Amino acid sequence: MFHPLRVSEVEQLTDDSVAVTFQVPPELSETFRHTPGQHLALRRLVEGEEIRRTYSICTPATPATGDPVLRVGIRLVDGGEFSTYALKELVVGDTVEVMPPMGRFLLTPRPGYFAAVVGGSGITPVLSMAATLLASEPEARFCLIRSDRTAASTMFLDEVADLKDRYPDRLQLVTVLSREEQQSGLPSGRLDQERLTGLLPALLPVKDVDGWFLCGPFGLVQGAEHALRALGVDRGRIHEEIFHVDDGSAPSRPVAAPAHAELTATLDGRSGKWPVREGESLLETVLRSRADAPYACKGGVCGTCRAFLVSGGVRMDRNFALEEEETEAGYVLACQSHPATPEVELDFDR
Structure with missing residues (x-):
């Protein structure tokens, strides 16, 4: 069920991305309380046609006594009707129809060692995970490995830096830029399976991680999964969410369909x-x-x-x-x- 929510803030993150915050009325507080990693489905009508898109919540989960804060990150997609609207037309005071939080790409806060490999806008749900986990579990640690094209295209740059400053001993941050050299850190280039297979053991004890969270484009997520499996990580510890598929992947093997069903x-x-x-x-x-x-x-x-x-x-x-x-x-x-x-x-x- 969709609910009309008022837009309370639209923040420009990069040239092609924004963060949109929704105001949640008191009577819907419990309806819109989220678990780190969940997303929202947004809906609008364009010339009588219904358009729905999902965007992950980037804010930390609030305790039961607090008011939920709903903020999503939206990156412009070529030809994307909703993302174009969000970046070029959406303003404070507008109303958007929003479905309650959903999704199973979740990190319920608990003690342990967790890690994420993200690309581009894949940082959005993982930002909520890391912020919630580190604030609520003093014994938890988190390693964030993120890949972006350039520093200027990096979403939530300040928010991640603030987290690192707040939890310097419990948050390990590794940044790779695919199209720009950094003054320090890792060389530029894509994080593919081969590179991750060599890189991950050098960064952290791979098999000691209690949960791996992979989020971003299909190619990155698939490459990270294959690298982890090659390094001996059990499939049950790997969790994935794909933001878009650009590999032209073929459908599954055809199964004969009945004439009438x-x-x-x-x-x-x-x-x-x-x-x-x-x-x-x-x-x-x-x-x-x-x-x-x-x-x-x-x-x-x-x-x-x-x-x-x-x-x-x-x-x-x-x-x-x-x-x-x-x-x-x-x-x-x-x-x-x-x-x-x-x-x-x-x-x-x-």
């Missing part, structure tokens, strides 16, 4: 049954009758449309949101799922 879906306690039209995703089938079906990106990246496969079989074109244990437990992305059996049942409430 029916979908039964449960959403907010109500069930319905509908025929699946040729070529449409199961999310599109539900949306024909239930406009309240959850979704944001429709690209298999955000995970908003996650549903439990109760019965039947599906094929997913691609999946960049669900972790291995989720798919093994029976969860699918409705926006990427097509029927592989004559009858399929999904439950969006589980």
